[in-house]
Amino acid sequence: MTSKNKNQVIGYFFILPAIILLLLFLFIPVIMSVYYSFTNYNILTPQARIFVGLQNYLNLFKDPIFIKSLQNVLLFVVFIIPIQVGAALGLALIVNKKRPWNNFFKIAFFAPVVVSLVVTSVLWLYIVNPEQGLINGLLSVFHIKAQPFLTSTHQAMFVIIGISAWQGAGYQMLIFLAGLQNIPNDVYEAATIDGASKWQQFIHVTMPMLKPTSIMILTTTFISAFKLITQPMVMTQGGPMNATMTPVYYIYRTGFTDRQLGYASAMSVIYGLAIIIFTLIQRRITGTGENENG
Template sequence: MKRLLHKDGTWAFLLLLPNLLGFFIFIMFPVLGTFYISFTDWDMAGDMKWVGLANYKTLFQDDIFRKVLWNTLYYSVVSVPLGIMMSLLLAVFLNQKLKFMRFYRAAFFMPVISSFVAVAVIWQWIYNPDFGLLNYFLSWFGIDGPSWLTSSVWAMPAIILTSVWKNLGYNMLIFLAGLQGISESYYEAADIDGAKWYTKFWHITVPLLSPTTFFVTVTSIIGSFQVFDAVYLMTQGGPARATSVLVHYIYQTAFQYLDIGYASAMAYILFFLVLIVTLIQFARQKKWSMY
């Protein structure tokens, strides 16, 4: 028996070895290496110069860092609740027994698997102040639409709207799976009691979806702190850094300004922000479970 267990353990280790090697080479080594580099001054060409906590001290004196940190929080606070509410309502609608429902589900999920380059091109055309569909639609109501992507006020809302639309189908699919796990007996009992649709939604659907909502919230918050492609492709962080976020500033600092040590320090600040928010969510996990 011991020989069999030893043999099985050896085979298990050998089968896991490629994955473990990949994890240490492509994840753990870069993570630990970045932590070391965050205490240095390095431009990828010369030798590393140890500067200790200087990069972290500079962060708190950097006006641009404070600006992009505020933009990141703004993006997260607006996009996460909006995306969750819209995807939940869409999932409730697509959970009905209607004709062509499979087509509708596939159509709403299509943006998730679409390239953000294509999405950015389409939405840049929609936001165009001269011939874009959005301003054309607003003109029907006598509203003179702004220059969305070149306005310091409207550029970030435009980025948020595009990102929510792009990721709507993913959260919708998660909520749809959660909805299909709720027993119909709850709704049948509510129908017998004469409950309205909104009563069933608030007192049956929402409470029983709380574990799903918790998962969607945590993943959405983590994703919102890591937003980059929408900003890079649509506005390049402008105008006047109105849409520049932490990951975008890290990218610029590392690969445009070649200040790898400073960029690594910002990356670890971002890591700790995401870690703290995630730990807070898990600490409050019991409050999410309503039943």
């Protein structure tokens, strides 16, 4: 065996654990999900599994809960991306300047990220409690009537959007901060000499040079938003009246609570394809694919 072939064999051994893990936890589950989606598989009676063809997929388009969950997650995506990314950029601009207490603010802004989503969701349950919550207590000081928040079909999803943006903005803040600190000061000095105002520098210098960072943050936030499950599961259980039901939570509830694994698998396949399509569209709009090919 030549030295080159020997090195190749050693390289394959190094990547073998990753390949095995991908097979066990990604490729094999995907294949099994596709197979189960064509059956009426029930976890309690696996021996009674029969092939039903496209029936599960046809039932999906007549399932009002699944359709409502898709509408909810689209609403979540549309609002969470500008709110969370905008907040992250704003926080990064605040801590990017040298000022007293800067390290304290960095830690404070990032703190919600390191706390479990379950813990923060439970905490916010008390804060937005319609009867004894802190926010309604503050509103009463200004003679504003108590709000229903999570018990309202109109407010519940927007409350979850706000909580999710608060919890996740700190992580994107650090990435934006790294991008801001990589911009040379010479560029700002040249813009100042040319008479550019702070706002003009932000629009024509900061934002263009943050484009690679912004695209990466937009893509990761976009994909993460479609996986929303923890907050609705802990705070509302998908209610009220399915106003906060999401596809991932509905898949989990159908598969592991209702034991209808075949139907849940069909939902997983359709939803996975939808995420891939939306991601490709998002990459096309932001020009990510062109940058990679160029």
